[in-house]
Amino acid sequence: MEFEFLIEGAPRKISLEKKENTFVIRDGETILEAEIRPVSENELMFFVGGRSHRVYIVRDGERKLVFTGGRTYAVCELRQAAGRFLGGDEKTPEGGRYVKAPMPGKVIKLNVAEGDEVRKNQTLVIVEAMKMENEIKSGIEGIVKKIHVSAGDLVDSEKPLIELEPKRSAKAMMEILDK
Amino acid sequence: MFKKILIANRGEIAVRVIRACREMGILTVAVHSEADRASLHVLLADEAVPIGPAPAVESYLNMERIIRAAHDTGSEAIHPGYGFLAENADFARLCEKEGLVFIGPNSEALELVGDKVRARQTMEKAGIPIIPGMKAIPKAVTEFEAAAQSIGYPVIVKASAGGGGKGMRIVSEEKDLRPALEAGMREAKSAFGDESVYLEKYIEEPRHVEFQVLADNDGATVHLFERECSIQRRHQKIVEETPSPALDAGLRARMGETAKKAMRAAGYNNAGTVEFLLDQDRKFYFLEVNARLQVEHPVTELVTGVDLVRQQILVAAGGKLALKQEDLRQRGHAIECRIYAEDPENNFLPSSGRILFLNEPKGPGVRYDGGIYSGWEVPIYYDPILAKLIVWAEDREMACRRMAAALDDFVILGIHTTIGFLKDIINHPEFRAGRTDTAFIRKHFEGWSTGGKDEDKMRLALAAAAFAEMAAAARPGGVPGRGTKQDALTPWKTLGRWRIGGAGSHGI
Numbered sequence: 279m280e281f282e283f284l285i286e287g288a289p290r291k292i293s294l295e296k297k298e299n300t301f302v303i304r305d306g307e308t309i310l311e312a313e314i315r316p317v318s319e320n321e322l323m324f325f326v327g328g329r330s331h332r333v334y335i336v337r338d339g340e341r342k343l344v345f346t347g348g349r350t351y352a353v354c355e356l357r358q359a360a361g362r363f364l365g366g367d368e369k370t371p372e373g374g375r376y377v378k379a380p381m382p383g384k385v386i387k388l389n390v391a392e393g394d395e396v397r398k399n400q401t402l403v404i405v406e407a408m409k410m411e412n413e414i415k416s417g418i419e420g421i422v423k424k425i426h427v428s429a430g431d432l433v434d435s436e437k438p439l440i441e442l443e444p445k446r447s448a449k450a451m452m453e454i455l456d457k
Numbered sequence: 458m459f460k461k462i463l464i465a466n467r468g469e470i471a472v473r474v475i476r477a478c479r480e481m482g483i484l485t486v487a488v489h490s491e492a493d494r495a496s497l498h499v500l501l502a503d504e505a506v507p508i509g510p511a512p513a514v515e516s517y518l519n520m521e522r523i524i525r526a527a528h529d530t531g532s533e534a535i536h537p538g539y540g541f542l543a544e545n546a547d548f549a550r551l552c553e554k555e556g557l558v559f560i561g562p563n564s565e566a567l568e569l570v571g572d573k574v575r576a577r578q579t580m581e582k583a584g585i586p587i588i589p590g591m592k593a594i595p596k597a598v599t600e601f602e603a604a605a606q607s608i609g610y611p612v613i614v615k616a617s618a619g620g621g622g623k624g625m626r627i628v629s630e631e632k633d634l635r636p637a638l639e640a641g642m643r644e645a646k647s648a649f650g651d652e653s654v655y656l657e658k659y660i661e662e663p664r665h666v667e668f669q670v671l672a673d674n675d676g677a678t679v680h681l682f683e684r685e686c687s688i689q690r691r692h693q694k695i696v697e698e699t700p701s702p703a704l705d706a707g708l709r710a711r712m713g714e715t716a717k718k719a720m721r722a723a724g725y726n727n728a729g730t731v732e733f734l735l736d737q738d739r740k741f742y743f744l745e746v747n748a749r750l751q752v753e754h755p756v757t758e759l760v761t762g763v764d765l766v767r768q769q770i771l772v773a774a775g776g777k778l779a780l781k782q783e784d785l786r787q788r789g790h791a792i793e794c795r796i797y798a799e800d801p802e803n804n805f806l807p808s809s810g811r812i813l814f815l816n817e818p819k820g821p822g823v824r825y826d827g828g829i830y831s832g833w834e835v836p837i838y839y840d841p842i843l844a845k846l847i848v849w850a851e852d853r854e855m856a857c858r859r860m861a862a863a864l865d866d867f868v869i870l871g872i873h874t875t876i877g878f879l880k881d882i883i884n885h886p887e888f889r890a891g892r893t894d895t896a897f898i899r900k901h902f903e904g905w906s907t908g909g910k911d912e913d914k915m916r917l918a919l920a921a922a923a924f925a926e927m928a929a930a931a932r933p934g935g936v937p938g939r940g941t942k943q944d945a946l947t948p949w950k951t952l953g954r955w956r957i958g959g960a961g962s963h964g965i
Contacts, residue, residue, distance in 0.1 A: 281923045285915060292916070294923040303920045310916075314924050320814050322921055333921040336813040336870045342925060343813065344918040348865035348880065349911060353922040381807055382837050386643060404640075408798075408807035408841045409623065409648055410691070411640060 282356040289356055375418055376438035383407030385431045385439070394422045396442065403427070403439055420444040458774050459483050459534045459558070463506075463527045464498065466538030467517065469828035469844055470750070471498035474536045477766035486530045488523055490516035492836040497828050504530055511838045517541045518650065520548050527557050534558035534773060536766075540840060543749040544571050544618070560773040562748050566725045570746035573617050574655055576723070580743045583722035585715055588734065588742045590657030598635055601656060605634055608658050614638055616645035617653035622692030624648065627659055662896040663734040665689065666701050666741070668716035669757045671768055672726045673778035680713040681761050682787050684730075684753055687893040688882060690805065695875065695898075696882055697753035698792040699760050702853065702891030703735060712741055719743060728754075728769045752795065752845070755824060759791035759849040790856040791849045794864065794883070796827075798841040800873035802906050809837040813871030818863040822849045822856075835872055843874065853891065857883055877907050 313325040341354040463486040487502035492511035506526040509516035537543040546568035552559035616624030624645035626637035646652040669681040685701035716731035732744040827844030850856040
């Protein structure tokens with residue numbers, strides 16, 4: 279069986295074929311024969327060429343989190359990943375940008391008003407979560423088109439805080455990037 | 458000795474105190490907010506009392522409800538842990554008034570050292586070296602500006618009631634002073650309920666070295682050596698160790714005696730910590746007293762062999778300090794790493810959510826102090842500390858290796874944690890050489906991200922994901938569960954701890 283995954287931001291193909299008691303793993307030029315033994319619901323043992331590896335795996339929504347050798351990887355099947363990115367809600371219909379809180383918290387302070395020009399990396403809003411203040415910065419150079427929240431509001435990471443309209447030059451560049 | 462203690466805290470420290478009580482044959486009462494209904498400390502305690510909604514001001518900082526819970530459960534003493542009410546003199550006084558023993562310093566000493574400005578005055582009078590700074594809390598911004606001018610930039614804004622880096626801001630020029638004061642006051646207000654801030658001279662790239670002190674109610678005082686806590690982010694300690702690579706026997710003895718003198722000057726009893734800054738010329742300055750059990754107390758426990766929580770309880774119950782200064786020794790080396798629910802690759806933003814899988818490291822010389830379990834949802838309302846990993850070994854080099862290996866074995870899936878970041882700190886050549894100061898993270902770890910690609914591990918991860926997909930497809934009617942659901946709902950966890958023969962039969 280062939281799989282196409284997204285891992286560390288890049289697509290990768292891997293194939294896994296059952297062959298009696300073992301599995302043949304094909305990853306580009308590399309071919310390995312491995313015995314794979316589920317130890318518990320979240321734990322697999324891989325026996326490859328005389329060595330054993332312990333792998334922990336859990337499902338997290340549409341992706342899987344895989345831990346091995348001290349590293350955690352988020353692995354997502356490419357068709358699911360594609361759906362996720364195409365349905366992406368970062369952009370406004372006019373080609374602007376929604377600014378969102380990276381995690382749920384409370385709006386402490388708005389540093390900008392509608393109509394303000396903002397530089398890249400300028401602090402737009404301060405959101406407090408887990409008792410620390412976090413500065414939410416602008417990813418682009420642009421104009422504040424709309425502000426959806428006010429100080430004291432509780433926010434989650436889904437709804438936009440602010441809508442930004444890119445400056446003309448930046449807008450042109452973004453259109454190119456988006457293609 | 459007490460028969461029952463209420464723990465006015467949550468997370469790993471509440472769990473730590475509950476464990477000490479259990480070993481001493483003392484019953485425990487947990488208090489919890491609505492968000493902590495299923496938290497580990499609640500599951501482990503003998504009794505649990507809900508004390509209000511999720512926000513700390515309505516629960517863990519609500520003195521009245523905590524006192525009432527203590528009375529209702531027949532508790533004789535309250536252990537405040539760290540943070541929340543641990544250094545609140547009003548609370549200590551209220552306990553005293555209500556006939557409850559506050560496991561910490563007496564309210565007068567707490568009030569004195571908790572007020573950073575008065576503490577500085579007291580220490581200065583006692584002949585203890587202090588950092589130049591303001592000696593009173595001003596009202597107007599202009600007074601701050603004038604003070605900053607006379608102290609000289611850079612200055613640091615500090616919360617008077619503070620600790621843990623909350624409310625702190627470094628200011629290198631006048632134009633940044635006002636926003637720093639505003640932010641500092643807001644953070645101080647929300648963390649401690651007191652917005653008072655003051656200014657101090659900012660000493661560049663110092664080491665942060667603190668001394669653990671224990672004193673009984675009759676004034677017998679010992680110190681249990683130092684902890685080096687120079688590895689900090691946003692003024693928050695993240696790696697601590699003892700002994701400090703910067704001290705020799707002479708300096709250690711001088712600082713230890715100064716720490717004892719500071720505590721005596723403050724009329725202090727129970728466990729406390731005297732923090733010093735050690736500058737590049739090895740001059741030390743009194744910074745503040747942390748009038749509580751510290752997050753990093755385990756490193757001291759591992760090298761001295763003293764159980765600090767047990768000592769706190771013994772002393773609070775009126776016991777005489779059995780430890781003698783001349784008998785105390787530092788043996789081997791201990792390091793602690795704090796595991797936070799933060800994303801080190803995304804500006805350390807707090808990461809809340811469900812812990813889908815947890816497997817803590819084990820092995821000789823490895824200690825794990827945690828407040829979490831698989832399936833538990835990390836709430837957004839509190840400090841993001843999840844657990845502490847502490848190792849002991851014969852010397853510093855071996856302790857570093859042991860820590861690196863233990864971090865490698867530490868699995869937390871579902872939320873972002875600082876484990877990978879900590880591993881790179883421990884393996885950094887400057888850390889290995891013991892060259893640590895408070896600017897270490899800024900100097901060596903700005904813009905950090907997980908190190909290069911590891912093709913073998915990645916291939917294994919992909920193969921595991923593929924195997925899981927195949928297994929799911931093969932299973933009739935099902936994809937593999939989140940695994941942890943089952944774990945979270947297992948009756949063994951939801952039932953909590955049982956004592957055979959009922960609550961009274963402890964100490965068999």
